[in-house]
Amino acid sequence: MTTEQVAPAINPWHVAQRQFDLAADRLDLDPGLRQVLREPRRELTVHFPVKMDDGSVQVFSGYRVQHNLGRGPAKGGIRYHQDVTLDEVKALAMWMTWKCAVVGIPYGGGKGGVVVDPKKLSRREVEGLTRRFATEIEVLIGPERDIPAPDVNTNAQTMAWIMDTYSMHVGYTVPGVVTGKPISLGGSEGRNEATARGTVFCVEEAAAHLGMDLAASTVAIQGFGNAGSIAATLISQHGVRVVAVSDSSAAIHDTNGLDIARVIAWKAEHGTVGGFPGSRDISNAQLLEVDCDILIPAALENQITARNAGSIRARVVAEAANGPTTPDADEILHDRGVFIIPDILCNAGGVTVSYFEWVQDLNRDHWSEEVVNSKLREIMGRAFGETLTLAEAQSVNMRTGAYLLAVDRVASATALRGLYP
Numbered sequence: 001m002t003t004e005q006v007a008p009a010i011n012p013w014h015v016a017q018r019q020f021d022l023a024a025d026r027l028d029l030d031p032g033l034r035q036v037l038r039e040p041r042r043e044l045t046v047h048f049p050v051k052m053d054d055g056s057v058q059v060f061s062g063y064r065v066q067h068n069l070g071r072g073p074a075k076g077g078i079r080y081h082q083d084v085t086l087d088e089v090k091a092l093a094m095w096m097t098w099k100c101a102v103v104g105i106p107y108g109g110g111k112g113g114v115v116v117d118p119k120k121l122s123r124r125e126v127e128g129l130t131r132r133f134a135t136e137i138e139v140l141i142g143p144e145r146d147i148p149a150p151d152v153n154t155n156a157q158t159m160a161w162i163m164d165t166y167s168m169h170v171g172y173t174v175p176g177v178v179t180g181k182p183i184s185l186g187g188s189e190g191r192n193e194a195t196a197r198g199t200v201f202c203v204e205e206a207a208a209h210l211g212m213d214l215a216a217s218t219v220a221i222q223g224f225g226n227a228g229s230i231a232a233t234l235i236s237q238h239g240v241r242v243v244a245v246s247d248s249s250a251a252i253h254d255t256n257g258l259d260i261a262r263v264i265a266w267k268a269e270h271g272t273v274g275g276f277p278g279s280r281d282i283s284n285a286q287l288l289e290v291d292c293d294i295l296i297p298a299a300l301e302n303q304i305t306a307r308n309a310g311s312i313r314a315r316v317v318a319e320a321a322n323g324p325t326t327p328d329a330d331e332i333l334h335d336r337g338v339f340i341i342p343d344i345l346c347n348a349g350g351v352t353v354s355y356f357e358w359v360q361d362l363n364r365d366h367w368s369e370e371v372v373n374s375k376l377r378e379i380m381g382r383a384f385g386e387t388l389t390l391a392e393a394q395s396v397n398m399r400t401g402a403y404l405l406a407v408d409r410v411a412s413a414t415a416l417r418g419l420y421p
């Protein structure tokens, strides 16, 4: 590719605002409300030192953004990634507001991020970074105010460190300050699998709607972290053939279907899915365009754009990632008859079980995995049905349907509360 052909980087915040504007226009939203919902309520930027293993000090930058608090405390993950920007975190926070509204759980939207590649740090350095970042954002977080959770490159251990740091500062244990914790520290059964399980529920609903036979279908999955690898496992249990998967360093393809348990073991041993015996190495770009019925983007934003939307061969795109498809690509896919299950619906299983975890923590209760999964299925099934009904009634795609549902719920709550003072 020559320099002239390099596409300009797409700013996720501009994407998020454009998606909101489309819904606000259709809802004919009051201009004042529109201005309120179009911007985040609070944006905190922090720069903080961490003592590295070699004795040197390194300063890291991080963010916590609260987009909206109208329907409840802010809720949303914290990601560690070298490309994190304030605009990305703002977009992710806004998407959390709509996501919580689509599934009808009593939260607003928030998100956090630290600019770091944690794979280059030791475990002790990641712990130090996490505890100091938690301390810096303590002006915002709390079980009634803003409740972080895992996201890209963070996990149950990260949440345990944040919970412990917060608890040490207040002087008693506060499990409800974060979700996605280890089960032994007040985590919920089923939380680790929840994002993927919710995505698979949505795929089942979409297949029923479109008359697709899942047992005769194929899937390609971009991203092999918490969402992608567990989605691969769960969907293959439905008889769906997983023909391609990728991670941040490689992508593999096998038209006969990959044995997912073996791919997971391979990745654990080699650090990547690349080189998996019997598979063909392909590029990340090729993965999105392989011949398959269902495509699950489960990595980062802006993967399906106007440049490659015309080459996507899947009939269903199930967005386990946040923001994987740009508005231009949405239009192209919709015109081509591709059924998109939008992120704010498709990956809402994670935050839904986070809500269950928080409710259990506040009540000092613990539910069985069976109870968690059946409540999750009920909520996802209802949200999918409400979105589809609205999309069909208004002759719009599923993304616009989900936005109409969500923005209307948040706008009504905001209007009912009125303006202070």
Ligand code: GLU
Pocket: 075, 076, 077, 078, 147, 148, 149, 150, 151, 152, 179, 322, 347, 348, 350, 351, 352, 354
């Ligand atoms: N990070 C996940 C998301 O993007 C989960 C958020 C949560 O559980 O609060 O939805």
